[in-house]
Amino acid sequence: xxxxxxxxxxxxxxxxxxxxxxxxxxxxxxxxxxxxxxxxxxxxxxxxxxxxxxxxxxxxxxxxxxxxxxxxxxxxxxxxxxxxxxxxxxxxxxxxxxxxxxxxxxxxxxxxxxxxxxxxxxxxxxxxxxxxxxxxxxxxxxxxxxxxxxxxxxxxxxxxxxxxxxxxxxxxxxxxxxxxxxxxxxxxxxxxxxxxxxxxxxxxxxxxxxxxxxxxxxxxxxxxxxxxxxxxxxxxxxxxxxxxxxxxxxxxxxxxxxxxxxxxxxxxxxxxxxxxxxxxxxxxxxxxxxxxxxxxxxxxxxxxxxxxxxxxxxxxxxxxxxxxxxxxxxxxxxxxxxxxxxxxxxxxxxxxxxxxxxxxxxxxxxxxxxxxxxxxxxxxxxxxxxxxxxxxxxxxxxxxxxxxxxxxxxxxxxxxxxxxxxxxxxxxxxxxxxxxxxxxxxxxxxxxxxxxxxxxxxxxxxxxxxxxxxxxx
Amino acid sequence: xxxxxxxxxxxxxxxxxxxxxxxxxxxxxxxxxxxxxxxxxxxxxxxxxxxxxxxxxxxxxxxxxxxxxxxxxxxxxxxxxxxxxxxxxxxxxxxxxxxxxxxxxxxxxxxxxxxxxxxxxxxxxxxxxxxxxxxxxxxxxxxxxxxxxxxxxxxxxxxxxxxxxxxxxxxxxxxxxxxxxxxxxxxxxxxxxxxxxxxxxxxxxxxxxxxxxxxxxxxxxxxxxxxxxxxxxxxxxxxxxxxxxxxxxxxxxxxxxxxxxxxxxxxxxxxxxxxxxxxxxxxxxxxxxxxxxxxxxxxxxxxxxxxxxxxxxxxxxxxxxxxxxxxxxxxxxxxxxxxxxxxxxxxxxxxxxxxxxxxxxxxxxxxxxxxxxxxxxxxxxxxxxxxxxxxxxxxxxxxxxxxxxxxxxxxxxxxxxxxxxxxxxxxxxxxxxxxxxxxxxxxxxxxxxxxxxxxxxxxxxxxxxxxxxxxxxxxxxxxxxxxxxxxxxxxxxxxxxxxxxxx
Numbered sequence: 002x003x004x005x006x007x008x009x010x011x012x013x014x015x016x017x018x019x020x021x022x023x024x025x026x027x028x029x030x031x032x033x034x035x036x037x038x039x040x041x042x043x044x045x046x047x048x049x050x051x052x053x054x055x056x057x058x059x060x061x062x063x064x065x066x067x068x069x070x071x072x073x074x075x076x077x078x079x080x081x082x083x084x085x086x087x088x089x090x091x092x093x094x095x096x097x098x099x100x101x102x103x104x105x106x107x108x109x110x111x112x113x114x115x116x117x118x119x120x121x122x123x124x125x126x127x128x129x130x131x132x133x134x135x136x137x138x139x140x141x142x143x144x145x146x147x148x149x150x151x152x153x154x155x156x157x158x159x160x161x162x163x164x165x166x167x168x169x170x171x172x173x174x175x176x177x178x179x180x181x182x183x184x185x186x187x188x189x190x191x192x193x194x195x196x197x198x199x200x201x202x203x204x205x206x207x208x209x210x211x212x213x214x215x216x217x218x219x220x221x222x223x224x225x226x227x228x229x230x231x232x233x234x235x236x237x238x239x240x241x242x243x244x245x246x247x248x249x250x251x252x253x254x255x256x257x258x259x260x261x262x263x264x265x266x267x268x269x270x271x272x273x274x275x276x277x278x279x280x281x282x283x284x285x286x287x288x289x290x291x292x293x294x295x296x297x298x299x300x301x302x303x304x305x306x307x308x309x310x311x312x313x314x315x316x317x318x319x320x321x322x323x324x325x326x327x328x329x330x331x332x333x334x335x336x337x338x339x340x341x342x343x344x345x346x347x348x349x350x351x352x353x354x355x356x357x358x359x360x361x362x363x364x365x366x367x368x369x370x371x372x373x374x375x376x377x378x379x380x381x382x383x384x385x386x387x388x389x390x391x392x393x394x395x396x397x398x399x400x401x402x403x404x405x406x407x408x409x410x411x412x413x414x415x416x417x418x419x420x421x422x423x424x425x426x427x428x429x430x431x432x433x434x435x436x437x438x439x440x441x442x443x444x445x446x447x448x449x450x451x452x453x454x455x456x457x458x459x460x461x462x463x464x465x466x467x468x469x470x471x472x473x474x
Numbered sequence: 475x476x477x478x479x480x481x482x483x484x485x486x487x488x489x490x491x492x493x494x495x496x497x498x499x500x501x502x503x504x505x506x507x508x509x510x511x512x513x514x515x516x517x518x519x520x521x522x523x524x525x526x527x528x529x530x531x532x533x534x535x536x537x538x539x540x541x542x543x544x545x546x547x548x549x550x551x552x553x554x555x556x557x558x559x560x561x562x563x564x565x566x567x568x569x570x571x572x573x574x575x576x577x578x579x580x581x582x583x584x585x586x587x588x589x590x591x592x593x594x595x596x597x598x599x600x601x602x603x604x605x606x607x608x609x610x611x612x613x614x615x616x617x618x619x620x621x622x623x624x625x626x627x628x629x630x631x632x633x634x635x636x637x638x639x640x641x642x643x644x645x646x647x648x649x650x651x652x653x654x655x656x657x658x659x660x661x662x663x664x665x666x667x668x669x670x671x672x673x674x675x676x677x678x679x680x681x682x683x684x685x686x687x688x689x690x691x692x693x694x695x696x697x698x699x700x701x702x703x704x705x706x707x708x709x710x711x712x713x714x715x716x717x718x719x720x721x722x723x724x725x726x727x728x729x730x731x732x733x734x735x736x737x738x739x740x741x742x743x744x745x746x747x748x749x750x751x752x753x754x755x756x757x758x759x760x761x762x763x764x765x766x767x768x769x770x771x772x773x774x775x776x777x778x779x780x781x782x783x784x785x786x787x788x789x790x791x792x793x794x795x796x797x798x799x800x801x802x803x804x805x806x807x808x809x810x811x812x813x814x815x816x817x818x819x820x821x822x823x824x825x826x827x828x829x830x831x832x833x834x835x836x837x838x839x840x841x842x843x844x845x846x847x848x849x850x851x852x853x854x855x856x857x858x859x860x861x862x863x864x865x866x867x868x869x870x871x872x873x874x875x876x877x878x879x880x881x882x883x884x885x886x887x888x889x890x891x892x893x894x895x896x897x898x899x900x901x902x903x904x905x906x907x908x909x910x911x912x913x914x915x916x917x918x919x920x921x922x923x924x925x926x927x928x929x930x931x932x933x934x935x936x937x938x939x940x941x942x943x944x945x946x947x948x949x950x951x952x953x954x955x956x957x958x959x960x961x962x963x964x965x966x967x968x969x970x971x972x973x974x975x976x977x
Contacts, residue, residue: 358633362592373625378651379618388614388662395662403662407655414651418628418644426632426640455618458549466551 003058006065009049009073010113016042017106024099032097036084039102043081043109047074055471057119061181064119067471071321071464072116072248075328079241080109082332082443087233089437090339094347096141096231104141105237108134112245116252121170121180124249128166128213131242132159138237139230151229158222162212169205172198185257200264206253207268213246216306217275220299227295232347235291236335239298244324247305251317254309255472262312269310274405276303281409284416290338290351293416297375300413301327307406308390311397314473319389321465326386326454333447334371337364340436340444348433351420356429364436365424367448372421374451376414382454389462481544483558486526486572487606490598493518497595508590512583515594519576519601526572526605533565535952538960540611540674541565548615553670557611562957563738563808564608566950567731570815571604573935574727578720581823581932585719585830586634593634596626597720604728608735613661613671620736621654623729627721635716642709642716649709653699660692664744676744677964683747683972690748693741700733703756703793704763707786714782715835719826722778726785727819731811734792738804742796743961746968753797760797761890763790768897772904777825777835780905781818784861787894788814794891795876799965803879804958805951810872812950813860813943817868820857820936824850827929828909831922837905842914847924851910853933858906860940862899868943871951 004011020038024031050073057064084102091097111131118124136159140152174180176198177188188194212219227235254265280300287293305327308320341348357365374383387410394403454461493514500510534541540559548556560568579597586593600623607619624647632643665671668679681689699706710730714722742749764787771783788810795807827850828843829835844851856867863869873895880888914920925933943950 358589358592369629378625379621384618384621388658391659392662392665395659396666403659407659408652411648411652411655415644415648418647421628422632422640422644425629426643459547459551462549463551 003056006053006056006058006063007117008053009046010110010117012049013042013046013106013110013113016045017103017110020099020106021103024103030097031099032091032101033088035099036088036102039106040081040084042106043077043084046113047077047081050074050077057183061183062120062123063117064182065117068248068252068321068468069116071468072244073113075244075325076109076112076116076241076248079244079328079332080105080112080237083233083237083240085439086236086332086336086339086443088439090231090233090347093342093345094142094231101138101141104134104138108138108237109241112241115245115249118249118252119182121173121182124253125163125167125170128249129163131245132163132213135159135238135242138234139226141234142231145229145231147229148231151226154222154229155226158212162209162219164209165205165212166209169202169207169209172202172205176202182253182257186259189258189260195261200261203258203261203265204268207250207265210246210250210253211272214243214250214302214306215295215299216272216302217279217299218272220276220279223299224292224295227298228289228292228349232291232335232339232341232349235294236332236339239294239331239335240328243298243302244328247302247320247324251309251320252472255317266310266312269306269312270399270402273303273306273310273402276300276306277406277409278303281412284413287416288351289349290341290354290420291349293351293420294334294338297413297416298331300409301375303409304387304390304406307399307402308393310402311393311399313393313397314469315396316390316393317469317472318462318465319386319391319393321468322389322462323386325461325465326382326451329447330371330374330383330451333367333444333451334375336440336443336447337368337371340364340433340440342434343431345434351423352427353430353433354420354424355427356424357433358425359429360432361436363441364444367444368424369421370448370451372417376417377410378414380455382451385454385458481558482525482528483542483560483568483605483609484544486522486568487558487602487609489522489525490518490575490601490605493598494595497591497598500591508587511591511594512579515579515598516576518598519572519579522601522605523572523576526569529560529565530569533560533953535562536956538562538956543611548612553665553668553672554614555612555672556615557672557674558606558609558615559611560609562954563961564735566808566812566953567608567728567735567815568605570731570812571601571608571728574723574815574819575601575604577819577823577932577935578723580928581723581826582718582720583928585826589633593630596630597724600626600630600724604724607732611673613664613673613676613740616673617654617658617661620732621651623732624650627725627729630721631713631717634718634721637716638712639716642712645709646713649706650696650699653696653706656692657696660689663689673739679744680968680971681745686745686748687751690741690745690752693736693745694752697733697736697741698759700736701730701789701793702733702786703759703790704766704786705759707763707767710786711779711782714785714822715776715778719822719829722782722822722826723819726781726822727815730785730789731815734789734796734807734811737793737796738808738961742799742965746965747972749797749965750799750969753799756793756797757884757887757890760790760794761887761893763787764794764890764894765897768894768901771901772897774901775837777828777837777905777909778822779835780837780901781821781825784898784901785814785818787898788818791873791876791891791894794887795872795879798876798879798883798887799962800879800882801955801958801962802875802882804962805954806872806875806877806879808872808954808958809943809947809951810869810876813868813872813940816936816939816943817857817860820853820933820940821861823932823936824854824857827925832919837908838915840909840915840919841912842910843919843922844910845914846919846922849924853925853937854910855906856937856940858902860944862902863895864944866941866944868940870944871947
């Protein structure tokens with residue numbers, strides 16, 4: 002048994018338990034201390050992730066390869082920044098309890114387990130650890146009706162999705178006789194073993210995972226949860242778990258079910274098309290910027306899934322690049338959203354941004370960059386994300402996907418532009434409160450990455466290529 | 475691979491960004507920041523212009539191939555390189571862009587008082603995008619610059635524009651984006667087919683005719699909106715009317731040329747068969763554009779809108795010239811693009827002069843300006859005459875060549891182009907008479923001051939150019955003769971080859 006393969010997860014789990022103890026024992030508020038310790042633990046984990054060798058362990062239940070490493074680093078980055086951004090907000094809103102960073106830490110642990118999974122049992126453990134932690138943090142503002150509602154909704158629908166996933170996994174077990182990814186893949190090489198029941202199980206698994214990535218038609222929870230949860234929680238939801246869930250979906254489809262590509266490809270194409278269209282159209286009428294970002298994330302997932310839908314190496318490569326860029330610009334956008342408070346109260350209507358161009362030119366500039374980047378306007382980073390998935394779609398001859406993709410990106414440009422319009426063209430309102438240095442830093446780093454990505458696209462593109470080649474070989 | 479020699483074109487492209495960095499670094503109260511931003515922007519753009527003059531003197535006019543070429547690895551694994559260079563078709567547009575930017579900055583010296591810093595940053599970024607677009611020799615790099623133009627333009631119209639600025643800015647952005655994303659798909663298809671996006675290498679590619687049709691339509695969606703051709707021109711009058719004066723100048727001077735440049739650079743050489751097939755349709759659309767928008771211009775009550783419609787008509791002449799595939803037609807189209815870049819920019823500046831003083835663009839609001847501002851009336855007249863293609867001024871040689879080229883193809887097409895000249899004279903002179911001559915319509919006009927030294931400085935280079943282009947067109951034509959000849963020859967060779975293959 003090769004313990005080394007799971008070293009990052011083991012270390013993170015132990016650190017989580019230790020931080021929990023540190024939080025409970027002293028009599029004073031340990032929110033700040035625990036957050037810092039958790040971020041430290043994530044950084045150490047990231048360093049360990051880099052040192053883990055390739056291979057499978059724990060009787061084939063855990064895998065470590067280039068794809069897992071790349072995605073884990075993205076997830077750890079997203080999680081650490083997500084925690085950092087909550088520091089100031091939670092203190093001001095009275096949410097400064099030490100459980101918060103600990104829950105996020107365990108959610109991150111769940112994501113790492115999902116990413117190392119090489120067996121449906123491992124997947125489920127990771128998925129549930131992630132989901133249970135997230136249900137709690139969604140309702141973390143427990144005196145707030147909306148937040149409690151968000152938590153409950155997320156829990157009920159999330160439990161349903163987990164049920165679907167589990168049912169699918171058991172069907173697969175029943176028809177393939179194993180839950181191991183490798184053995185499922187081996188079993189499917191023989192065309193005779195590709196039974197209808199297996200396809201049915203695959204569809205259930207797909208439905209469960211589609212819920213986690215909030216792809217249409219399993220997206221209903223997203224706007225409500227995004228709107229109701231405290232903004233830093235929304236920021237966390239939109240970043241790391243999205244990346245982890247998409248990566249898991251990719252591994253499950255490209256790994257055990259690679260032979261069934263014809264079956265799942267149809268589903269993914271439909272899901273991708275529906276997500277792009279709904280993400281573009283439904284966002285147009287939104288007034289709350291968190292709801293807007295929820296629909297925007299649905300649309301982005303549609304673009305990323307386009308890469309999976311074409312079922313080629315180029316497509317997966319596009320997907321990986323897309324998620325990396327999406328993570329970066331999303332964190333920046335949410336840093337702006339978290340900074341939106343007026344007279345001590347968090348605000349989230351789009352009109353609340355009015356006059357930002359006058360009152361806070363720096364933040365308005367970053368937000369403008371993020372919005373144009375999300376719309377996919379060159380030379381910003383978001384354009385390159387779209388470029389690679391569209392390239393893959395064109396190469397594969399998936400013209401419907403490509404044409405719908407570019408048309409919906411024009412429609413979505415409309416609502417991103419509306420945010421810019423409110424900030425610069427509308428009459429100024431009372432200025433927003435000053436923002437904490439942590440958020441300024443996150444905005445700055447993410448903004449510089451988004452703006453200057455075009456200078457050096459090669460490193461990320463190449464790293465993504467290596468990750469994908471590890472997955473498909 | 476490394477660039478050869480001094481990277482002049484990259485310097486021209488990215489030097490304005492250095493100005494942006496300096497402006498961003500300035501701290502202090504609003505007054506200091508504004509004045510620093512103005513001076514920095516002016517000096518940056520002037521230095522860029524001075525540097526670009528090297529192109530004028532060192533460009534080898536007998537060479538049809540690309541010059542000042544630079545090449546750097548960028549996305550090597552995907553066959554995309556950072557490849558820059560100019561040939562006869564693009565070199566003068568680089569100069570036009572670098573010339574108009576300082577003029578724009580100078581013209582908004584007093585007109586723009588709010589958010590000066592952001593304004594100057596937007597113009598410098600715009601310059602980077604424009605110059606980069608004309609220099610790019612890689613399709614992906616071209617697309618990045620081509621689309622990137624939209625960001626500063628959206629902000630310039632939306633923040634510093636007139637009453638309906640939000641509507642105009644959104645219309646401009648979404649219209650052009652919709653066209654461009656379809657072109658992006660065509661670019662991706664070419665990329666996939668050829669394994670490279672290098673324009674020079676793509677020129678050697680033979681694309682099957684059935685595919686050419688689709689790619690041509692995708693390109694057309696993008697370029698026709700940018701030109702703009704009838705019936706997708708409706709964003710232009712709105713954008714022009716609402717944009718601040720300098721925004722209109724850049725829009726008319728450079729951005730309108732991007733569409734026609736796209737046809738010349740990509741559609742013609744890459745898709746010869748489809749271009750030839752679609753030529754009759756383009757002629758029809760161009761003639762409709764010329765006649766219809768000229769008539770619409772006659773009915774306008776707003777000065778800027780009138781000049782905007784006249785731009786659509788002039789660009790109709792340009793597209794008509796391009797698709798004649800003759801030496802005269804192409805040269806004439808290029809010359810008209812240049813002269814229109816100078817003359818219509820100057821006309822918008824003329825409107826801006828009045829607007830700065832009276833804050834109205836309504837034609838009926840004026841009258842008798844000649845008696846109050848004689849120098850202004852003279853300048854305005856020069857550009858009006860150039861716009862109606864009076865021989866000896868900038869507008870004439872280009873339109874004459876287009877008509878000659880069109881005559882070779884079909885006399886009726888030539889007749890359509892000539893009709894544009896007649897109608898152009900009608901609406902421009904009508905505008906000039908109503909604004910400049912006649913009784914002094916309102917008493918408050920009597921107090922207007924004539925051109926200030928700053929405004930003389932703005933107009934001086936444009937006046938010189940207008941007369942120079944009219945008297946000695948050869949000094950401009952000589953730049954693109956070799957490239958145009960090569961383009962025409964290649965086009966006919968490709969058509970011949972396609973016909974042989976068809977037999």
